[in-house]
Amino acid sequence: MDLKNKEVVVVGLGASGVAALRLLKRQGAKARATEVSAKDSVACLAEGLRREGFFIETGRHTEAFLKGASLIVTSPGVADSSFVIRWAGKNNVKVIDEIELAYNFCKPPIVAITGTNGKTTTTSLIGHILLKGGINNIVCGNIGKAFSGEISKLKKSSVCVLEASSFQLSRIDRFRPKVAVFLNATQNHLDRHADFKEYFNAKMRIFQNQTKSDYAVLNSEDKNIVKATKNIRAKKIFFSPDNENALFNPGDLQIKGRHNVENALAAAWAAYALGVKPRAIVDAVKTFRGLEHRCxxxxxxxxxxxxxxxxxxxxxxxxxxxxxxxxxxxxxxxxxxxxxxxxxxxxxxxxxxxxxxxxxxxxxxxxxxxxxxxxxxxxxxxxxxxxxxxxxxxxxxxxxxxxxxxxxxxxxxxxxxxxxxxxxxxxx
The missing domain is CATH 3.90.190.20 (Mur ligase, C-terminal domain)
Structure with missing residues (x-):
């Protein structure tokens, strides 16, 4: 993606928006940002970004600020009903999510994790297993660290472990993870998605650019996921707590509950697909203590x-x-x-x-x-x-x-x- 001298507007000044701004600047783009909030904390952040040389609009989104943009980069919180998204559609301006932007400048392989529940635990556990297996990695995305902010830290020998939400995946284009994990799908975010089908289809976009050389790690106990797998081109790896071919003994887990067995199985198979040996996987799941705010x-x-x-x-x-x-x-x-x-x-x-x-x-x-x-x-x-x-x-x-x-x-x-x-x- 050549962004040199391109006018790009970032929507939202959360962590992903700020990281996107700085990545765009490093790539030579003429980047600016618009944020609808007018909170004191936002005003303070905006002032700091202005000192870095960015044009920042706060308290509203205006057509005058958007005019001339050839690309819009959104934060996950920006709804389709937003003025910016409607303006972009009317003016045929491309809209992508921040993870799509970062993907274009990410050289190492990506393992991406989505699902209604368990994403953060599974993402963290994959990072833990990879380290035990001797693979340097950076955990980022919806888990808290913006993907765009980690690009400069990733080495070619690293792996990017990325938690991805339905909001982020709904605005991807070329995004293609080496390993894509779909944990489960139940009703969620129906305040943003029209219905469950739209929400589920947004999640399924994680597989859309994969090829036969990639891997899809899938929950065989989720009927919706199983029904949708026929269109996935990647090599499919199914996991279930009842599968006798598990890479570890579920009794060794420190995190409790059947759902955490599923999370750990997904993490184990994702790491295995990236070349981690079974012995390292066993050692890792034994030492993973779980995360704050999760049981x-x-x-x-x-x-x-x-x-x-x-x-x-x-x-x-x-x-x-x-x-x-x-x-x-x-x-x-x-x-x-x-x-x-x-x-x-x-x-x-x-x-x-x-x-x-x-x-x-x-x-x-x-x-x-x-x-x-x-x-x-x-x-x-x-x-x-x-x-x-x-x-x-x-x-x-x-x-x-x-x-x-x-x-x-x-x-x-x-x-x-x-x-x-x-x-x-x-x-x-």
Whole structure:
């Protein structure tokens, strides 16, 4: 991709937007950025970027700022309904995601991971296995570090381990991973995608440019994925906890739950496809301790276990977290709804969940979906929710924060939500 002297507009000043700006500058493009937010933190960031020589628009997107652009690079949070996307369509200006931009300048092979649940755990575990196998790698993408910001650090002998969301994949063009992993697909992001089919098809784009020399690592227990595999050209590797040809003993895993066995199997086969020996894979899965905010044990208070699963932003992830808990559970849930169907949770609450403490914008919707089969209590803050849950719990039971929702109604992100929960619990 030759971008020298090309006018390129980056949309969004999150981590990926800022990284894209700087990558574009290194490639000789005339890059500028537009950001709809006018928060003080954004204004401060914009001022710093202006000192680096960039033109920055904040507080709005305007046609005057976009005029003359030959390429638009988006951050994952930019919806199709955005003024910029509509303007680009009207004016026949190409739109790509930041991972597509970075891909064009990435020389090492890429292993890309997508799915509704388990992406971050699997991505991190692949990086861990590759290191145990003697392969230098950089973990980036939707996991937190922007792909564009890591390009200069990647060596030819490295591997790029990239977590990819449906939003990112929906705007790729030439992006082609050496190994593509599709973990699972359940309802998610229906506040952005028209329906499940559109969401699923966006995920499937991870395979669209692969050839017979590449690898597709697929969950054989996901019916939607299995049905869609006939159009995948890459070599297919299927994984399942029930497969006797597993590369390791699931009992060796420190992370618990059937879903984590699936995550580990996907990671193991992805690493194997890249040449890691089985012995190194076994050693790696034995030493992987899991990640913060994912079924993370916080502490025990008067016999009650407190568990931080703030990364749970889907109903399915909460169901999997419940399966990992022994004894009765007081569930803390709620936040910003992603147009989820909370009624799916009903059968998993019976004989398992003693009560649900509800927070955030979605609390009335969740209560309407499950309130007739389980005790519910509303709280106006996470601190109030934790105190209520503690008062309801008895020794031997667990208080589980597994929100099933996005965090942006009350917190900066799921990490902020999880840190606040842990601080509250440690102060009990």
């Amino acid at each position: 993370e044990y916080v502490r025990k208070v008067e016999g009650v276990n407190f568990i931080n699963d703030s990364k749970s932003t889907t109903v399915d992830s909460a169901i999997k977290a419940l399966a990992c808990c022994s004894g009765a559970v007081i569930l803390i849930a709620g936040g910003r709804d992603k147009n989820s169907d909370f009624s799916v949770l009903r059968k998993h609450l019976k004989n398992k969940v003693k009560a649900v403490v509800l927070i955030g914008e979605a609390r009335e919707k969740i209560r309407g979906s499950v309130g007739d089969i389980v005790k519910t209590k509303k709280a106006d803050s996470l601190e109030e929710a934790v105190i209520n849950a503690r008062n309801m719990a008895k020794s031997g039971e667990s208080v589980l924060l597994s929100p099933m929702c996005a965090s942006f109604d009350m917190f900066d992100d799921y990490k902020h939500r999880g840190r606040v929960f842990k601080k509250i619990v440690k102060g009990l």
